[in-house]
């Protein structure tokens with residue numbers, strides 16, 4: 001663990017694509033008066049094009065390299081709320097840096113709830129394109145073990161974004177009060 005106090009550590013949201021990391025992350029940031037960093041958005045800014053175009057033009061490897069660098073730089077900042085793409089935790093170095101520098105919440109959505117969202121996601125998620133439902137299901141379940149590296153899990157199936165954010169903020173405040181009762 002680094003020497004940043006628990007209250008100042010950045011918060012990282014992980015989970016499969018399209019579970020709501022960006023929406024919930026923005027809410028958490030608002031409630032805690034912190035800056036929000038959406039890693040996909042940062043990558044898109046760097047390349048000045050949408051993710052699908054980055055995949056088409058430069059390939060996934062280039063996307064993953066930029067993703068790693070931006071996440072590592074962001075995790076080393078204090079007091080941020082960071083939403084990372086659903087494939088980021090496939091890279092061990094990203095997992096290790098996030099785990100040692102930040103507090104990680106895994107947003108856990110069931111397959112049954114997730115599959116209802118496919119039509120909303122397909123255009124902007126190159127990793128889903130060209131896959132049939134069985135292949136998406138396999139990817140969904142293959143990815144679940146990589147999210148096991150977290151500090152806390154929130155089951156969000158029946159939770160609107162605002163309530164999920166409240167839950168995260170409340171559990172953070174509880175942890176801060178227990179572990180740093182004097183505000184430090």
Ligand code: S3P
Nearest residue numbers: 016017018085086087125126127
């Ligand atoms: C990806 C998830 C996306 C984005 C990219 C690749 C993945 O982020 O990083 O399309 O491999 O799971 P979201 O999880 O925010 O959709």
